[in-house]
Amino acid sequence: xxxxxxxxxxxxxxxxxxxxxxxxxxxxxxxxxxxxxxxxxxxxxxxxxxxxxxxxxxxxxxxxxxxxxxxxxxxxxxxxxxxxxxxxxxxxxxxxxxxxx
Amino acid sequence: xxxxxxxxxxxxxxxxxxxxxxxxxxxxxxxxxxxxxxxxxxxxxxxxxxxxxxxxxxxxxxxxxxxxxxxxxxxxxxxxxxxxxxxxxxxxxxxxxxxxxxxxxxxxxx
Amino acid sequence: xxxxxxxxxxxxxxxxxxxxxxxxxxxxxxxxxxxxxxxxxxxxxxxxxxxxxxxxxxxxxxxxxxxxxxxxxxxxxxxxxxxxxxxxxxxxxxxxxxxxxxxxxxxxxxxxxxxxxxxxxxxxxxxxxxxxxxxxxxxxxxxxxxxxxxxxxxxxxxxx
Numbered sequence: 001x002x003x004x005x006x007x008x009x010x011x012x013x014x015x016x017x018x019x020x021x022x023x024x025x026x027x028x029x030x031x032x033x034x035x036x037x038x039x040x041x042x043x044x045x046x047x048x049x050x051x052x053x054x055x056x057x058x059x060x061x062x063x064x065x066x067x068x069x070x071x072x073x074x075x076x077x078x079x080x081x082x083x084x085x086x087x088x089x090x091x092x093x094x095x096x097x098x099x100x101x
Numbered sequence: 102x103x104x105x106x107x108x109x110x111x112x113x114x115x116x117x118x119x120x121x122x123x124x125x126x127x128x129x130x131x132x133x134x135x136x137x138x139x140x141x142x143x144x145x146x147x148x149x150x151x152x153x154x155x156x157x158x159x160x161x162x163x164x165x166x167x168x169x170x171x172x173x174x175x176x177x178x179x180x181x182x183x184x185x186x187x188x189x190x191x192x193x194x195x196x197x198x199x200x201x202x203x204x205x206x207x208x209x210x211x
Numbered sequence: 212x213x214x215x216x217x218x219x220x221x222x223x224x225x226x227x228x229x230x231x232x233x234x235x236x237x238x239x240x241x242x243x244x245x246x247x248x249x250x251x252x253x254x255x256x257x258x259x260x261x262x263x264x265x266x267x268x269x270x271x272x273x274x275x276x277x278x279x280x281x282x283x284x285x286x287x288x289x290x291x292x293x294x295x296x297x298x299x300x301x302x303x304x305x306x307x308x309x310x311x312x313x314x315x316x317x318x319x320x321x322x323x324x325x326x327x328x329x330x331x332x333x334x335x336x337x338x339x340x341x342x343x344x345x346x347x348x349x350x351x352x353x354x355x356x357x358x359x360x361x362x363x364x365x366x367x368x369x370x371x
Contacts, residue, residue: 028133041140057171058167072188082196126290130293131302143289174228204304
C-alpha cells in the first residue's frame, strides 16, 4: 500500500511541475493566479499522502487544513487586487455605470 | 487487502486521473476563461476524491476514537475544498471580466 | 439566538479539531468561542427565523446526490475536451446572459456555485436578477437554458 501512495505522490508532483509551466509562461497575471491555485490544490492532496506514508496523518492533516485555507485566501486576495482596470466587456461595472451594457 | 483498501485505491486513482485531466486542460485551453473550466471543475473533484479515499483508508485498521477524529478532520478538508474552489473560480472570473480581458471566441481566429 | 447557535457550532468544531476532551482544552475552547461569537455572531446568520429551516436543510441534502451526478458528468466532459486531439473544433467558448426568477440571496449563491460546478459553465457576474455565465460549448448552453437546475434550487428554498 505504501508503494501505491508513493506512486500517487510522485504523479501529483510531476503534475505540479507541469502546472509550473503555466505559472512561468502564462500570458496574463490571472493565468498565473489560477495555476498557483491548482498547485495549491495538488499540494493539499500531497501533504495528506505524505502523512499516510509516514504514518502520522493526525499531524499532517492540520498542516493540510492550513494550507487549503491559505490557498483560498491567497487566491481571493490576488483576484481582488488585480481587478483594477476599466472594462470593455458587457456586464462589467464600468459599462453599468455608463448605462450602456 | 480488505475491501476498504480497494475502495480507497479506486477513489485515489480516480482523483489522480481527474487531476491529470485538469492539468492537461490548464496547459492546452486557449484563454484563461477556458482554463478556469479545467481547474475549477477537475481540481475540485480530483482533490475531493483523493481526500475521501485517504479518509476511508485511515479507518482500515479498526475504529478507534483517534482515527475517527482524524477522518472527520480529513472530511472537513474535503467539504472546505468543495465550498471554496467554486468561490475562488467565480472571484477570478469576475476579476478578469472587470479587468477587461476579452474572451477568446472561435470567430476571431477565422 | 444567533449568538448561541454560532457558539455551539464553533465549540463543536473546536472539540473536533482539538481531539482532547479534558477540562483544560474545553475551557480554552469556551473562552475563545465566546470571544469569537461575540465579535461575529451577526455575520453567519443575518436574520434567523424559527421554523422552515429544517425543511430547507432536508431538501438541500436531497439535492446533493443529483449535484454530485452532474459534477461527475461535468468532469468527464471537461477531461474529454482537454484530452481530445482536435480540441479546437469541439469547443466554442462564449459569454451568455439570462434573467432568473429566484430572489433570495442564499438561493442565488447556491445556484451560482451549482452552475460553476456543473458541465462547462462558470458564473462570471450577478447583476441584480441577471446572471452572466461563461459557457465552454453550445451544447452546455442549451442544457442550462432548459432551466432544470433553477427549478430544483427554487424548490429547495420554497420559492416555486
